[in-house]
Amino acid sequence: xxxxxxxxxxxxxxxxxxxxxxxxxxxxxxxxxxxxxxxxxxxxxxxxxxxxxxxxxxxxxxxxxxxxxxxxxxxxxxxxxxxxxxxxxxxxxxxxxxxxxxxxxxxxxxxxxxxxxxxxxxxxxxxxxxxxxxxxxxxxxxxxxxxxxxxxxxxxxxxxxxxxxxxxxxxxxxxxxxxxxxx
Numbered sequence: 001x002x003x004x005x006x007x008x009x010x011x012x013x014x015x016x017x018x019x020x021x022x023x024x025x026x027x028x029x030x031x032x033x034x035x036x037x038x039x040x041x042x043x044x045x046x047x048x049x050x051x052x053x054x055x056x057x058x059x060x061x062x063x064x065x066x067x068x069x070x071x072x073x074x075x076x077x078x079x080x081x082x083x084x085x086x087x088x089x090x091x092x093x094x095x096x097x098x099x100x101x102x103x104x105x106x107x108x109x110x111x112x113x114x115x116x117x118x119x120x121x122x123x124x125x126x127x128x129x130x131x132x133x134x135x136x137x138x139x140x141x142x143x144x145x146x147x148x149x150x151x152x153x154x155x156x157x158x159x160x161x162x163x164x165x166x167x168x169x170x171x172x173x174x175x176x177x178x179x180x181x182x183x
Contacts, residue, residue, distance in 0.1 A: 009050070009051035009121055010048040010049060010050055010051060011048060011049050011051060011054045011118070011119050012047070012048050012118075013045050013046065013047050013048060013049075014086075014089055014091065014117070014118070015049075015054065015118045015119060016040065016045055016049055016054065016057065017045055017085075017089065018082050018083075018085040018086035018088075018089055018092065018118075019057070019061060019078075019081065019082050019085055020042045020085065021084070021085030021086075021088040021089065022085075022088065023081075023084040023085050023087065023088055024081050024082065024084060024085025024088075025061055025064075025065050025078070025081050025085075026065070027042050028064060030064065031060060031061070031064040031065075034060050034064070035057065035060060038053050038056050038057060038060065039053055040053065040057055051119075051142075055142070055144070058075065058078055058144060058147055061078045061081075062074040062075055062077075062078050065077070065078065065081070066078065071146075072146040072168070073146075075144055075146035075147045075149075075150060076146050076147070076149050076150030076153065077150060078147055078150060079146070079147040079148060079149065079150020079151040079152075079153070079154065080150045080151070080153055080154045081150075082147070082150070082151060082154075083150075083151050083154030083155060083158070084154065086118075087158070091117050095114060095158070096158060099155070099158045099159050100158070100159060100160050103159065104132070104156065104159040104160075104161055104182060105128075105132075107155065107158075107159050108126060108134050108155075108180070109126055109128075109134075111124065111126055111136065111152075111155070112124040112125070112126060121140075122138060122140055122143060123138055123139050123140055124136060124137070124138050125137050125138070129179070130181070132181050132182050132183065133179070133180070133181035134179075134180050134181070135177060135178070135179055135180075136148075136152070136177070136178045136180065137175060137176065137177045137178075138175045138176055139174065139175040140175055140176075141172060141173040141174050141175050141176070143175075143176065145168045145171045145176035145178060146168060148176075148178060149166045149167075149168050149178055152166045152178060152180055153166050156180070156182055161182040163182060163183045164180065164181065164182035164183075165179075165180065165181055165182070166178065166179075166180045167179045167180075
């Protein structure tokens with residue numbers, strides 16, 4: 001499911017870098033030390049990171065930046081911050097500029113393409129389920145659906161949607177399903 005085993009899956013530098021842009025997360029000394037133990041030096045990022053290290057990085061970010069929130073809400077908050085940082089990167093600048101022009105429907109329909117710039121091996125299917133309503137599903141049971149839900153919230157805001165809902169409706173070893181919509 002979801003491509004080759006973790007041992008060969010990687011995420012590109014830009015995926016990690018987005019978390020540490022000025023609009024992303026503030027890195028405390030304790031967080032920096034924990035990230036260094038994972039092999040992530042935020043002041044000298046590598047070209048890519050093993051997928052398990054990225055997953056651990058998200059957990060470290062959640063614990064240090066959003067410890068006061070329940071786990072799922074903390075990962076959503078990290079996802080929102082990730083998009084804020086991503087929008088500061090060259091690829092994110094294109095997204096930030098074009099999403100309002102393309103409109104919400106078209107932007108949501110092209111999410112698998114945007115996600116491939118972040119993590120090439122994340123299978124994602126987007127299906128319209130009604131007017132202003134979509135279902136995103138993935139067969140990757142190792143991805144963090146709450147992080148992705150937070151990313152989707154920030155995407156909807158970038159598209160200019162002030163009133164939306166994003167719900168993780170299924171999550172498990174066989175993948176996840178996220179329902180989203182707006183008024």
